[in-house]
Amino acid sequence: MHSDPEAIKRQVRTYMMVGAALFVFTVITVAVNQVHLAVPLAITVALIIATMKGSMVAAVFMHLSHEKMWIYGALVLTVLGFLILMTVPSFTTRDSIGTPTHVEAPAAAHAPAH
């Protein structure tokens, strides 16, 4: 982190520019939404813009662009945990626990009675 007043003043200009960029990206997000794109495309575009905005907040406002290794280490673990959280639910649609794999046809039940 800078402590030199000149460096802080330069950072202040960056904060203002990033703030303005975040406003512009928000307007773009809403404008794209008004175009009524197909749902998969709309989701992709909105999430790309949100990721760009989030990265700017994290890199500039939260000073992640020049942090120490321990912080990056904690964040790598966070990203791993987050990815696991996002992936685990998909397994609920793929598991076969409780589903019989070999079901014999109930032939006898349909056999004609004599």
Next chain:
Amino acid sequence: MNIPYTVEERPDTGLANGKLGIWLFLASEVMLFGALFSTYIILRVGAPEWPHGELNVWLGMANTFILIGSSVTMVMAWASLKLNDWGKHRLYLILTFVLAGVFLVNKYFEYADHVRRGELPSHSTFLAIYYTLTGLHGIHIIGGMIVMAYFMGPGARMWKTNRDQFTNRIEYTGLYWHFVDLVWIFLFPVLYLL
């Protein structure tokens, strides 16, 4: 008893303890919101149809502007302390607090409108996850406001006794506040636009 490494950096981590602490806390917060975003995805993917246009986009957009603005004022409150400008710090911190309050007032009107129309969490899966996500986010806003109020009130005395430690405390408050802003940056398109 003095708490070590509140200002100076620990030799092993290269960080003041508070900074590593707030980042570990934010990591746990990512897990909390991550679990709920994951829930949202599984509910949405499994739903035969998903409502669109139920929320007021313009109010959501206004709240996005408000939170982005508050992030700028928060980082400026910290930068002002680094420049030894106490007056500007106070101004920016008060502005951040006010913007947070305006965000909550907007949210109140939004909730009130839904409740008036009978759109409660039990009304649909979408509204259930909407209230859960925005409610939890709102609680985080209130938490941030309480911390800011402390630093505008009794906590401000530390500036006279230990400037560096006070500046660090404002930086940690800012990190938390930017995280709250970051969560909203994703909540807005996910809930209001898609």
